[in-house]
Amino acid sequence: MPLSTHAATLLQTFRIAFRNIFRNKVRTTITLAAIAFGGISLILTGGFIRDIFEQLREATIHSQLGHLQVYREGFYEKGTAQPFQYMIPEPEKVRETIVATPSVSFVTPRLEFSGLLSSGETTTSFLAQGVDPAMEKRLGTFVLMGEGDYLSAGDRYGAILGRGLAASINVKVGDTVTLLTNTRAGSINAIQVKVRGIFYTFYKEYDDRALKIPLETAQELLQHDGIQSLVVVLKRTDDTEAVRKKLAASFAETRQPIEIKSWTELAEFYQKVVDLYSRQFTVIKVIITIVVILSIGNTMSMSIYERTGEIGTVMAIGSRRRSVLQMFLLEGLVLGILGGLAGLFLGILLAQIISFIGIPMPPAPGSTVPYTARIQVYPGILGFALGLSIVTSIISSIYPSLKASRLEIVDALRHNV
Amino acid sequence: MPVVDCQGLVRDYALGKTIVHALRNVSLSVDEGDFLAIVGSSGSGKTTLLNMIGCIDTPDGGTVSIDGQPTGGLSSDDLADVRSQKIGFIFQTFNLIPVLSAVENVEYPLLRHRLSSKERRDRALHALEMVELGHVGKNKPNELSGGQRQRVAIARALAVNPRIVLADEPTANLDHKTGLNILHLMKRINKQAGTTFIFSTHDPKVMELAERLVELEDGEITTVGTYRRWDPTGALAHLSHHIDDIIDNMFEHEY
Ligand SMILES: Nc1ncnc2c1ncn2[C@@H]1O[C@H](COP(=O)(O)OP(=O)(O)OP(=O)(O)O)[C@@H](O)[C@H]1O
Ligand SMILES: [Mg+2]
Numbered sequence: 001m002p003l004s005t006h007a008a009t010l011l012q013t014f015r016i017a018f019r020n021i022f023r024n025k026v027r028t029t030i031t032l033a034a035i036a037f038g039g040i041s042l043i044l045t046g047g048f049i050r051d052i053f054e055q056l057r058e059a060t061i062h063s064q065l066g067h068l069q070v071y072r073e074g075f076y077e078k079g080t081a082q083p084f085q086y087m088i089p090e091p092e093k094v095r096e097t098i099v100a101t102p103s104v105s106f107v108t109p110r111l112e113f114s115g116l117l118s119s120g121e122t123t124t125s126f127l128a129q130g131v132d133p134a135m136e137k138r139l140g141t142f143v144l145m146g147e148g149d150y151l152s153a154g155d156r157y158g159a160i161l162g163r164g165l166a167a168s169i170n171v172k173v174g175d176t177v178t179l180l181t182n183t184r185a186g187s188i189n190a191i192q193v194k195v196r197g198i199f200y201t202f203y204k205e206y207d208d209r210a211l212k213i214p215l216e217t218a219q220e221l222l223q224h225d226g227i228q229s230l231v232v233v234l235k236r237t238d239d240t241e242a243v244r245k246k247l248a249a250s251f252a253e254t255r256q257p258i259e260i261k262s263w264t265e266l267a268e269f270y271q272k273v274v275d276l277y278s279r280q281f282t283v284i285k286v287i288i289t290i291v292v293i294l295s296i297g298n299t300m301s302m303s304i305y306e307r308t309g310e311i312g313t314v315m316a317i318g319s320r321r322r323s324v325l326q327m328f329l330l331e332g333l334v335l336g337i338l339g340g341l342a343g344l345f346l347g348i349l350l351a352q353i354i355s356f357i358g359i360p361m362p363p364a365p366g367s368t369v370p371y372t373a374r375i376q377v378y379p380g381i382l383g384f385a386l387g388l389s390i391v392t393s394i395i396s397s398i399y400p401s402l403k404a405s406r407l408e409i410v411d412a413l414r415h416n417v
Numbered sequence: 418m419p420v421v422d423c424q425g426l427v428r429d430y431a432l433g434k435t436i437v438h439a440l441r442n443v444s445l446s447v448d449e450g451d452f453l454a455i456v457g458s459s460g461s462g463k464t465t466l467l468n469m470i471g472c473i474d475t476p477d478g479g480t481v482s483i484d485g486q487p488t489g490g491l492s493s494d495d496l497a498d499v500r501s502q503k504i505g506f507i508f509q510t511f512n513l514i515p516v517l518s519a520v521e522n523v524e525y526p527l528l529r530h531r532l533s534s535k536e537r538r539d540r541a542l543h544a545l546e547m548v549e550l551g552h553v554g555k556n557k558p559n560e561l562s563g564g565q566r567q568r569v570a571i572a573r574a575l576a577v578n579p580r581i582v583l584a585d586e587p588t589a590n591l592d593h594k595t596g597l598n599i600l601h602l603m604k605r606i607n608k609q610a611g612t613t614f615i616f617s618t619h620d621p622k623v624m625e626l627a628e629r630l631v632e633l634e635d636g637e638i639t640t641v642g643t644y645r646r647w648d649p650t651g652a653l654a655h656l657s658h659h660i661d662d663i664i665d666n667m668f669e670h671e672y
Contacts, residue, residue: 008537009528012521017517313512316473317526317573318501319493409473416510 039343085236087226115181148197164208312412334394505574
């Protein structure tokens with residue numbers, strides 16, 4: 001057959017498929033609703049999980065990790081045991097390399113150490129960070145002040161304590177505490193600082209041990225003027241891998257013994273949450289797929305059963321079996337497209353409404369901060385929802401359509417009454 | 418050369434443990450331009466025979482040739498092509514496609530022919546005019562009366578210029594008068610266009626219009642003749658093929 005004949009046949013098949021879909025309006029509405037429901041569920045669940053991931057990601061990055069952490073080679077594995085062995089060599093040069101890299105927003109130095117914290121009555125262990133107050137504040141947008149103020153640049157003997165840590169030795173803003181630690185030489189050194197503020201982050205575990213003091217104070221206490229890490233903050237989280245690669249290449253080129261870790265490698269908790277939710281989402285996807293397949297399969301079977309006589313007729317008047325198959329597959333496809341589009345439209349609409357209202361969420365496990373989740377509609381989930389509607393529609397039409405195309409003409413004709 | 422040639426057709430149905438012999442050794446040949454009625458009591462095998470001729474069922478024995486082409490051994494697609502090119506069907510229950518308008522229904526079998534969409538539309542409209550329904554082309558089947566539906570079905574059967582039109586009890590679902598009108602229409606087309614018609618019927622008034630009658634009884638042809646000569650009591654039950662041929666010739670000379 002010439003192309004035009006094929007096109008005409010296809011067009012007519014389309015027309016018939018389309019009209020047949022609207023023949024039984026109630027049934028079609030129910031089927032479309034089922035498909036749309038699947039799409040909506042996918043969009044809302046996917047968008048919700050996406051929002052949780054992103055909030056957790058930003059909280060993780062902006063509580064303390066930054067996007068990238070730059071250390072001396074080996075620090076990540078052995079640094080905690082021998083902190084003084086793994087100070088960054090020529091930190092200024094390293095900093096310059098980083099700052100010169102595109103998409104880097106800023107860099108802030110850190111010196112970490114542990115020791116004992118005493119309020120005079122009680123003593124407990126801590127994990128301290130000597131930081132650049134101004135830069136660290138810029139990084140720590142998810143570091144929230146429970147009481148008092150953040151560190152300030154001029155305030156050399158000020159400190160801020162994590163909420164859990166402060167509570168464990170019962171100190172308040174304005175109290176003076178003593179920090180005790182080992183110096184590089186191995187002796188013990190102490191320093192008194194004033195509590196300026198109590199902070200908390202997304203991570204309770206961190207808040208239970210952490211305190212921050214200005215970098216110079218830390219260096220004075222440790223009697224060492226180095227730093228262990230440079231924390232890099234990027235303009236966009238999505239650039240993390242690219243910048244990491246670029247930096248690694250630069251350091252390799254200049255033969256600097258530097259290693260780089262990205263926040264994803266450091267954020268174990270985040271990875272676990274992502275893993276858990278992704279699995280749950282997979283289960284939801286499977287359930288939705290089954291619902292859509294069953295509802296379309298059912299519609300197609302009913303519609304084909306009702307039209308057995310008609311199938312007999314078109315085959316008798318010369319339609320090949322293949323075109324009967326085509327016709328019903330096309331019907332499934334049209335149902336899938338219509339239902340899928342309805343799902344997209346309603347899904348996006350509902351996502352906007354829900355996001356506008358906000359979903360109040362209890363604190364995440366390991367956290368003490370409640371938050372408001374929204375639904376993030378993103379292209380990937382829209383494509384997936386539409387794709388799933390269409391693909392499942394076709395898949396579930398295959399069996400009924402094959403059955404229709406294999407009917408004995410004479411038997412099928414007998415259904416005409 | 419006959420348009421339809423059936424030789425020794427056998428068709429058995431298994432009904433539980435018993436076997437129903439729907440056709441036993443039926444031979445029939447139909448010439449171009451025939452207007453042939455197949456009659457017989459219910460269950461005598463009329464539908465089965467028409468199905469064999471229409472290539473929508475395959476015999477358990479014997480052969481069917483359409484337009485000189487044997488159909489035995491053809492694939493389902495090839496049979497579909499034979500039907501689409503050479504055979505028009507008219508059904509007792511009209512069997513129009515409900516979602517298509519009258520003219521679209523008539524166009525439907527033409528989709529399998531090499532035609533531009535304009536030619537297709539023109540032919541469909543022409544066929545509708547032949548059945549005097551040019552004015553209802555846009556209507557859906559459920560907006561038409563039974564008689565009008567059957568006329569649309571006739572137009573659909575004729576649109577492809579088939580060699581044969583097969584009609585299994587085309588008037589059974591119509592009132593008597595409408596049924597006769599349908600038959601008159603078929604006959605007029607048969608006369609004007611020379612299209613071969615084979616139809617089955619129970620209705621003696623309809624039989625009267627046939628030019629040739631084939632009577633089936635229990636899966637066998639018992640009588641071949643014309644209505645006037647056909648005797649329902651069976652007086653001519655064993656009319657020979659020889660006489661049959663003579664009658665045929667007589668008719669051919671009549672018009
Ligand atoms: N699919 C089938 N399965 C079993 N038996 C069948 C089948 N089709 C037809 N038969 C039997 O074959 C015989 C002939 O049937 P057929 O339909 O050809 O009769 P008919 O002359 O058309 O009858 P009617 O006038 O009632 O339409 C009948 O005994 C019928 O019961
Ligand atoms: Mg019958």
